[in-house]
Amino acid sequence: MATINDIAEKLHISNATVSRALRSSGYVKAELKEKIFRTAEELGYAPNPLAVGLRTRRSHGISIVLPSMNNPVSVELLENLEKLADRNGYHVMISTTDGNIETERKYVQLLDAGLVDGTVLVPGPRRSPEEEYLQHIRKRNIALFNRDLAGLSLDVVKSDAVQAGRLAMEHLACRGYRRIGMILPPLETSLAQERLEGCQEGADAAGIRLEEKWMLRARGTTPAAGKAAADELLSRQSRPDGLLVLDNILTVGVLQALREKNLSLPEDLGLVSFDDIVNGELVGAGITYVGQPMPQIAEALFSLLLLRMEGQPGMARQSICLPVRLIERGSTRRL
Amino acid sequence: MATINDIAEKLHISNATVSRALRSSGYVKAELKEKIFRTAEELGYAPNPLAVGLRTRRSHGISIVLPSMNNPVSVELLENLEKLADRNGYHVMISTTDGNIETERKYVQLLDAGLVDGTVLVPGPRRSPEEEYLQHIRKRNIALFNRDLAGLSLDVVKSDAVQAGRLAMEHLACRGYRRIGMILPPLETSLAQERLEGCQEGADAAGIRLEEKWMLRARGTTPAAGKAAADELLSRQSRPDGLLVLDNILTVGVLQALREKNLSLPEDLGLVSFDDIVNGELVGAGITYVGQPMPQIAEALFSLLLLRMEGQPGMARQSICLPVRLIERGSTRRL
Structure with a gap:
């Protein structure tokens, strides 16, 4: 040039x-x-776009900042957002934070720097309210996916995590599973909290008592942490007959544990995953899961961002909640 | 701010x-x-980083431009590059092109625009030499992964695709498979070409004759295209007993086809994939594959970029080729 x-x-x-x-x-x-x-x-x-950006204060780019791409939900989110951005003349920059809040802050600040016009953010966990930096970001063209951050007037698009918990539990209950175990992610994000809440509601409705001893919190959000939790749960004398795994990254580890122990789905255990795993239809008889409507979620996120970037920067905070579905495959027994 | x-x-x-x-x-x-x-x-x-960038001509960012993230190889590449960039004080912007050359050009041009200091590029297929735009990019801080683009003096890091073909074929041969089929990606990138070349070498060495009728080219690089090719191959009267799938995205579709036809690995067919699929260890008895050394590849790509960005912009073009490995799992029979 x-x-x-x-x-x-x-x-x-x-x-x-x-x-x-x-x-x-x-x-x-x-x-x-x-x-x-x-x-x-x-x-x-x-x-020079840098010069044009300084002059017009428009970069025609959006960024997507998220903990990791090692997740089919993230990949589907990104693919859908990229299509929408492209159709609307925006380029897309993706940055992953590995759940590190300092890294997240660094990338979100590129918004104030004018390197992008808007940001879709999947926030990592905050260990304390002091860590929250978002109130210091000047531009408000930020749309959050699946996390409510208390006290911040930012747009949020989420799927109904309480409904997800209820659906998963109801499914196990109506398939005759009564001794329900759970593998939970380590940190209490609003997402994990709401999924658990829904499970409890579903159990109450079905008259199932959830046993503390069968509810294990993994020590990380990695396959290894999921495997360790499943190993512990399945080595107990008294075992659940149905298992809910509240995070799909943990599901991968749980499946590794089952394979090592030569346990089969659904013969030895019924399993419902929260979100699918990649190639989940090819594993065993297929993994039953509660799924989020990713195309619709991406559409809502991008529409809100577009409104703020191009039309109505001052519009009131929007919060959109979309319904989920249970996809039945072979890891739970048929009626 | x-x-x-x-x-x-x-x-x-x-x-x-x-x-x-x-x-x-x-x-x-x-x-x-x-x-x-x-x-x-x-x-x-x-x-304002835009202003600083204009003044200092440094953004402290690198971009990674690649066709898609829907691939475990891409995810591993990105994760490794991000760690290296972070350790060296660079932020990372990822952009996917869906194999579209216009989109690719748009993102690579951000380098000339000064939005990033260097670019790791996984080029999409070029349908004709006229489509090549890289000679018009002024900055040469570009490192290519796994693709040789003729006539461009850009750094390249690749894994040994000929060796990969040879290893895969030798493995099938020494496990007693003689009637070898192949599912090939549609376009003749240097990568696909070299993998095929290696397969031919391996077959020659083992005294196996490759039958044209068992070599099918998929009509796209999607699971659906892989499934269609496998459906066609497996519906023939005379069938191969061993199958090489020269692209891991196609492997996913091939496995779907096998499942529909109730064919088991390795009982009904031996299968070697080029690159693993996500959760490949959980599918059936596990998928045997030829794997690339992604951490080393990322290291080489980033080192070359860093040298050009910070030290030796004028150094001669580098071309690095790293060895691959065969990972044996259950989809080929044991000795």
Whole structure:
């Protein structure tokens, strides 16, 4: 790409004159102006987007900041957002935080820096309210996915996590499972909390008593942590006959544990995962799961962002909650 | 974040004076300068990175531009590159192209625009030499993964695709498979070409004749295309007993086809995938595959980029080729 400098050198005139002509600001003789435009075209001049961004305060980019891409939900979210952005003339920058709040802050700040016009954020867990940095971000073109952050007036799009818990529990109950175990993620995000709440509601409705000893909290959100929790649960003398895994990354580890112990789904244990795992239809007889409507979620997130970026920056905070579905495959027994 | 404007307003002085003071360029009275710095601190002033980028021509960001993230190889590449970038003080922007060359060009141009200092590029397929745009990119801080683009003096890091083909074929041969089928990706990238070349070498060495009728080219690089190709291959009267799938996205579809037809691995067919599929250890008795050394590949890509960005922009073009490994799991029979 040629610069203003290249055009000025070629025509033996000053950068300022070229710049005035190209931006149509200030007087430049018509003849010279034409010459400048012709040369710009010849040399393949393109304005420096950094400079344009500074001037127009628009980058035509959005960023997606999320803990990790190692998750089919993230991949589906990204694919859908990219399509929508492209259709609307935005480029997309993706950044992963590994759940680290300092990294998350660094990437979200690129919004204030003008490197992007809007941000879809999947926040990592906050260990204390002091860690929250979002109130210090000047621009409010931020849409959150699946996390309520207390006290921040930011748009949120989520799927109904309470309904998800209820559906999963009802499914196990109506398939005749009564001794229900749970593998939970370690940190109490609003998402995990609401899923658990729904499970409890579903159990109450079905007259199932949830036993504390069968509810294990994994020590991380990794397959290894899921495997360790399942190993512990399944080595007990008294075992559940149905299992809810409240995070799909943990599900991968739980399945590894079952395989090592030569336990089969659904013969030895019924299993419902919260969100599918990648290639879940190919594992055993397929993994039954509660799924989120990712295309609709992406659509809602992008629409809200677009409204704030292009139309109604001052609109009131929006909160959208979309219904989930249970997808039955072979890891729970048939009626 | 406060701006220069906020400081100027607070102190009732001009933006230009604030800017001169903060950048220590031009004269500002010592007393006023101190006041400006104090106010900057009070208001939480941070320089606009766009402006800093224009001035210093450094963004401290790298971009990773690749066709899709729906692939365990991509995810592993990204995770490793992000760790390396973070350790070296760079932020990372990821963009996916869906294999579309116009989209790819758009994102790679952000390098010339100064939005990033370097780019790791996994090029999509070029349908003709005219489509190649990379010679028009001014900055050469680009490292390519697994694709040789003819005539471009860009750094390349790849894994040994010929060796991969040879290893996969030798494995099937020494396990007693003789009637070898292949599912190939549709387009003749250098990667696919070299994998096929290696398979041919391996077959020659083992005295196996490859039958044209058992070599099917998929009509896309999607699970559906892989499934369609496998459906066609497996519906023939005379069938292979061993199958090489030269792209892991196709493998997913091939496994769907096998499941529909109630065919088991390795009883009814031996299968080797080029690259693992996500959760491949959980599918059936596990999928045997030829794997690339992603941590080492990421390390080489980032090192080359870092050298160009920070040390030796003029160094000669580097081409690094790393060895692959065969990981034996249950989809091929044991000795």
